[in-house]
Amino acid sequence: MEMNVEAVIIGGGPVGLMLACELAMAGVKTCVMERLEKPVPHSKALTLHPRTLELLEMRGLLERFVSKGSKISSGHFSMLDTRLDFSGLETSCPYTLLLPQAKTEQLLEEHARSLGAKVFRGAEALAVTQNGAEAQTIFKDRDGSVRTITSKFVVGADGAGSIVRKQAGIEFPGTDSTVTAALGDVALLSPPPSGMLSLCTKEGGVMIVPLSPGRYRVVVISPYRTQTPKDTPVTEEELKTDLIRICGTDFGLSEPSWLSRFGNTARQAKRYRDGRIFLAGDAAHIHFPAGGQGLNAGLQDAMNLGWKLAAAVNGSAPSWLLDSYHAERHPAAEGLLRNTEAQTKLIDFTQAGLRLRGMMSELLAFPEVNRYVAGQISALDVRYEADPNLPPHHLNGARLPDMELILSDGRSKRLYSCLQNGTFILLSLKQEADDHSQVKGLRMVNALLAEPNEKWRGVHTVLIRPDGHVAWAVDASSPACAEVIQTGISRWFSTTSPV
Numbered sequence: 315m316e317m318n319v320e321a322v323i324i325g326g327g328p329v330g331l332m333l334a335c336e337l338a339m340a341g342v343k344t345c346v347m348e349r350l351e352k353p354v355p356h357s358k359a360l361t362l363h364p365r366t367l368e369l370l371e372m373r374g375l376l377e378r379f380v381s382k383g384s385k386i387s388s389g390h391f392s393m394l395d396t397r398l399d400f401s402g403l404e405t406s407c408p409y410t411l412l413l414p415q416a417k418t419e420q421l422l423e424e425h426a427r428s429l430g431a432k433v434f435r436g437a438e439a440l441a442v443t444q445n446g447a448e449a450q451t452i453f454k455d456r457d458g459s460v461r462t463i464t465s466k467f468v469v470g471a472d473g474a475g476s477i478v479r480k481q482a483g484i485e486f487p488g489t490d491s492t493v494t495a496a497l498g499d500v501a502l503l504s505p506p507p508s509g510m511l512s513l514c515t516k517e518g519g520v521m522i523v524p525l526s527p528g529r530y531r532v533v534v535i536s537p538y539r540t541q542t543p544k545d546t547p548v549t550e551e552e553l554k555t556d557l558i559r560i561c562g563t564d565f566g567l568s569e570p571s572w573l574s575r576f577g578n579t580a581r582q583a584k585r586y587r588d589g590r591i592f593l594a595g596d597a598a599h600i601h602f603p604a605g606g607q608g609l610n611a612g613l614q615d616a617m618n619l620g621w622k623l624a625a626a627v628n629g630s631a632p633s634w635l636l637d638s639y640h641a642e643r644h645p646a647a648e649g650l651l652r653n654t655e656a657q658t659k660l661i662d663f664t665q666a667g668l669r670l671r672g673m674m675s676e677l678l679a680f681p682e683v684n685r686y687v688a689g690q691i692s693a694l695d696v697r698y699e700a701d702p703n704l705p706p707h708h709l710n711g712a713r714l715p716d717m718e719l720i721l722s723d724g725r726s727k728r729l730y731s732c733l734q735n736g737t738f739i740l741l742s743l744k745q746e747a748d749d750h751s752q753v754k755g756l757r758m759v760n761a762l763l764a765e766p767n768e769k770w771r772g773v774h775t776v777l778i779r780p781d782g783h784v785a786w787a788v789d790a791s792s793p794a795c796a797e798v799i800q801t802g803i804s805r806w807f808s809t810t811s812p813v
């Protein structure tokens with residue numbers, strides 16, 4: 315095994331692999347340790363939501379994913395009858411991509427390897443320690459030998475039972491499961507007409523989603539079985555009986571390839587960082603998989619952390635940057651836990667519960683309410699705190715949708731295509747921009763917006779982070795515009811020697 319690494323990622327699930335892509339792209343020597351010798355064939359997650367798709371688009375990966383999945387223009391909140399309309403959201407990706415997690419992992423692993431990341435399978439992390447200068451991971455290799463690998467950083471992307479989290483002594487407070495649900499990946503001889511179904515009655519709730527020709531994911535929440543322990547096996551018979559009771563038919567269910575039970579345990583790590591050790595994805599937050607958000611949030615963690623760790627390794631990270639990962643992503647997952655807990659509470663098949671669901675569904679029919687909730691599930695509403703050390707601006711911390719730019723030579727270019735290499739973009743909307751191209755990790759773009767809008771009126775310069783959020787912006791009318799740009803650059807880039 316290659317021992318000269320700068321970042322060790324424990325866990326080769328979607329989050330670890332996404333992070334490996336980001337780090338390797340930035341030139342960080344990265345290795346992923348995955349205890350499983352082979353990827354699991356079944357998929358927990360099936361959805362990639364708009365913000366995640368935007369992130370893939372920024373890295374030029376979107377088409378690769380879209381070609382393997384299918385688009386649907388809506389999502390759901392607690393299986394309410396009124397669907398969430400993603401089609402009107404301000405994004406270049408106004409849809410959810412149905413793509414099994416196994417496919418997502420395969421595409422990310424291929425990409426990570428192509429960028430030079432090493433992915434070791436059959437390598438199980440046993441312990442993680444650190445001192446001021448480096449971190450050590452003790453692991454069992456596939457031949458059974460126990461070895462140690464030293465790196466500058468270790469990231470625990472090792473899922474809900476994270477050994478990294480435990481080794482770092484990071485608490486994982488929250489609540490235990492009170493409700494379980496059953497799922498089956500099955501063949502349906504007589505599927506519902508559109509191939510999809512979301513139905514809640516006093517007998518329970520059913521969701522059906524197509525997986526591949528003839529095969530479907532069936533999820534059943536039965537009020538008679540919510541207390542069934544998670545480790546009680548699901549049987550084909552159980553699914554059939556519940557489908558008949560709730561829907562009047564079992565849709566000709568047969569040939570299960572995966573049966574599983576899952577619960578609503580909700581927990582979040584108290585800290586996402588302990589010195590040289592970081593947590594991302596399910597290692598940092600778990601919840602009921604309502605609305606299909608966990609994998610998405612984890613990929614967004616990886617996108618937030620990747621460029622920050624790379625800057626630290628490459629010597630361009632200001633002292634506060636690594637702590638901003640917790641400061642930004644912990645509140646994002648708090649919001650995620652809030653909405654999944656609310657969704658779980660709404661899964662109530664009593665008469666009063668069904669009435670509440672009916673009212674909530676009516677409320678979702680109001681476009682503004684629908685947009686608000688769709689903003690949460692799509693994660694397009696995630697906005698980070700503005701940098702308190704710079705003058706306030708309404709764009710600071712905001713996520714930027716993709717936009718068309720007109721370059722100074724008249725050519726047009728999409729904003730996201732400028733972010734493909736994971737560098738910062740200093741977007742100057744005025745011709746008289748100073749040259750800052752010598753700043754490491756910063757790319758200057760002089761351009762105008764092809765479709766100027768109110769939000770951007772009077773904006774002079776914007777520093778866009780590698781994850782597509784605005785670090786800071788300044789208006790042309792600001793009395794100290796040039797100084798703000800200079801201070802903003804000094805604050806976000808450091809020239810310290812690599813850690």
Ligand SMILES: Cc1cc2nc3c(=O)[nH]c(=O)nc-3n(C[C@H](O)[C@H](O)[C@H](O)COP(=O)(O)OP(=O)(O)OC[C@H]3O[C@@H](n4cnc5c(N)ncnc54)[C@H](O)[C@@H]3O)c2cc1C
Binds near residue numbers: 471477
């Ligand atoms: C039924 C169900 C449906 C879901 N549907 C959706 C959905 O539609 N959309 C969505 O966004 N999310 C969904 N989720 C959630 C989603 O599956 C998870 O959030 C996602 O898998 C988290 O990815 P991860 O990489 O953080 O962790 P994991 O996928 O758990 O990966 C962690 C990896 O670390 C490895 N590992 C663990 N310990 C060690 C160790 N000591 N050494 C080395 N390797 C180790 C594991 O083998 C594993 O491969 C669903 C979850 C469930 C249960």
